[in-house]
Amino acid sequence: MLYKSILYFVQKGAKSRQLHHMPKAPLPGEPAKPCTLTEIPGPKSEALLNEFSKIQQVDIQYFGDYQRSIGNYLADIDGNVFLDMFMQVSTLALGYNHRSILGVLSCGGNQRVIANRPALGLFPGLEWPRKIQNTLLQPCVAPKGLPCVFTAMCAACSTEHAIQMAFIKYAEKRRCGKDFTDEEKKSALFNKPPGCPKLSILSFEGGFHGRTFGALALSHYRYITKVDVPSLPWPIAPYPHYLYPLNQYEKENKQEDVRCLEQVEELIEQYEKTMPVAGIIVEAIQCEGGDRHASPDFFLQLQEICKKRSIPLILDEIQTGGGATGRIWAHEYFELNIPPDIVTFSYKMQASGFYHSPEYMPKQPCRVFNVWMGDPIKILLLEAVLKTIEAEDLLTHVCYVGNYLLCQLNTLQHEFSDLISSVRGRGFIIAFDTPCKDTRSVQVSGNGTKTIRLRPCLIFGEYHADIFLEILRDCLQELAEN
Amino acid sequence: MLYKSILYFVQKGAKSRQLHHMPKAPLPGEPAKPCTLTEIPGPKSEALLNEFSKIQQVDIQYFGDYQRSIGNYLADIDGNVFLDMFMQVSTLALGYNHRSILGVLSCGGNQRVIANRPALGLFPGLEWPRKIQNTLLQPCVAPKGLPCVFTAMCAACSTEHAIQMAFIKYAEKRRCGKDFTDEEKKSALFNKPPGCPKLSILSFEGGFHGRTFGALALSHYRYITKVDVPSLPWPIAPYPHYLYPLNQYEKENKQEDVRCLEQVEELIEQYEKTMPVAGIIVEAIQCEGGDRHASPDFFLQLQEICKKRSIPLILDEIQTGGGATGRIWAHEYFELNIPPDIVTFSYKMQASGFYHSPEYMPKQPCRVFNVWMGDPIKILLLEAVLKTIEAEDLLTHVCYVGNYLLCQLNTLQHEFSDLISSVRGRGFIIAFDTPCKDTRSVQVSGNGTKTIRLRPCLIFGEYHADIFLEILRDCLQELAEN
Incomplete structure (x- = not known):
């Protein structure tokens, strides 16, 4: 897994070197x-780990000391302190032990909300609608044009329920307002058409949307996550593979967009007779696939294909949402003329779920539903995150520091062009490639791809960037000399 | 939805009648x-609700006042106070605002655990292994013979990952220890065999295991949850449909077991060539399907079929686990000679996931995995629940009060044989049928089935049972007279 690489990168450097200069200052x-x-x-x-691995087969790197971790620094139980540039799995928005988060949890009223966890689709608390309005549906938070929101427990469940909504809408249109037939009702209980129709969702090579059955069928980034598990014969389109730096390869990259979009259209037509495409799912940035960015124009044209064919566009902002790119949603950069139909979220948003336009609301209750419909505590935490983002103008901060980091990485790329390439990013979603295996010897492990990805939290500053850059430069220098 | 029915049943009665006698006393x-x-x-x-239904299509009954709810009583925002005999969705083990749960949440150290929510499969906290040992893996808690545990975010994800483990094991055996072929690696990324093999999980009519794609394909209890959503052509066997009272229909019910088990074997053989059965999933009691109980002998024989054919038996204890039946696991009543291979849990256990035997642990890390691998706060809450169960001997209590309630319901059944029938239960998983539609006019809504289900929390006492029984008797009396 790559997300640990950079931690190691940093501590490896820090161990052997004295840092030269420290502009600005650490956070309190x-x-x-x-x-x-x-x-x-x-x-x-x-x-x-030796003990625990008898109980559970996971991929534990080390055990954290979360009482001592603070801000951008993750402490482990051996006394090591890492500059954390991945923040678990890009999930902690404000770093460790942030005062605003601790404030939420020390409040007695909030503790009662956690203690009496309601089934939110049946017996929510008085404060639930107002909290949703003050967080997910704030005008500066909700994606424009999407006033409805479905809440869920985790990222994969968000994907699962989002595609269910697309299927239901597709079937509803095809039924032209008629009621379910007896045959549909009966066959649905036995997983058979016409009740369970043959429909599909189109996804992209390299994409990742979760690890439950439906979400995994839409994910295509590492074979080890899929091998031996049955899947669905749904259409999979190529995702643009750009050449960097972008300004040198404008023509080639534009052609790459055309190639991929043509395939999308071909696949839709090819599946029309056997397993019609009821939705297209795409990440705003392909994150687990190695931080692959597609152009705003790609998304504009993809959306046009969707509109032309009345297929919902499901935009996955699970990793990119919540301010990571310097805007609440990465797709704000695409300047789409109309909103996507469905936008999924999780991670930095604390709560999981998806936004959708009102037309996707099923006519009957409980069709897209689950036992808990999310966890109210996550909305309380999101409220604290959003207040901090606003009070400290963190979106501007992310744009500024992200840009600084990107510029400095570009400088390093010029200097060490044999060792790092394809520096790319938006805000704090930043990555670069290491062209040969040798370079990666400084990392804990490889995973078959060549990308190092950075996901600092929203309070990562120039000061922290400089620490990282200095260590990275020293590592590259050392590698260049050998 | 039926789980609200009984609430209404109770408050409807309480509104118009003075309660006659009150043995014992309410809880503090x-x-x-x-x-x-x-x-x-x-x-x-x-x-x-009118406002909120513009945002979300759910099935809200009313809004709870969780600051004022206490013990067995759920308060709503209109000043009503219900004797809650369904406890959200059977998910609150100790009722509302229990001191032990509030104690966990008021502890500063625990607040830091919540604030710094780790990706538990990568960077768990120091206390994680010990907490798992002290809760899920306590000798009196973990199902006998299942020393490994996978943690997840919700019930549906538990099902999803459990079946993945079954698929992986099946493929591993078939591969005889060889490595993945290049063709497997490549085809898996495109959802195709041999990488994504054609395999199936056998489930039962009337079962419910969650609402994500894989879990929903195993669920067959209400058409409205499945219609319009594509599914998988996996085998579905009949589940025993017993006649009550059991002691009058021993022969018929035994024949029913035989019929269902024969179908299981036939289905396994029928699917062997096209889509082999890699696992069988079954609930210890079919809960959403209307509290349908199968005999211990049915489970014993089902397990024998599994063993004979080397197919894992996945026992779903999502709703039945955590003490609801008067034992931690309902399957303890079956007295199986060997443990089931996989046992899923959630709901009253607070944490979600599944137990499994060591042989199901995949050889490579991250094959059965997800971003968060559960939420540490749920384990802290489980710890409090288990301590309370032990300190107050709640399992004995549940057996005693459950038995009392069952006996009293049986008496009512004799008295009002036209109005209630098929009284059945284990511990606090109790249900009865209402034979005609008219009887159900006292309920908020019908759902096509005829069962009223009770799911009190573990601190529900004889005192509370008497309140319920008295109101129920009065309702029945009134119905009998009309």
């Missing part, structure tokens, strides 16, 4: 710099 | 009895 409570005392994982983590 | 803080002041939903709930 933060250490001045990362510090490693042991190999990673350290002996305490390793001992725990 | 609880009111003496339920009390309704308005129609249900009341005007405040109705106004909120």
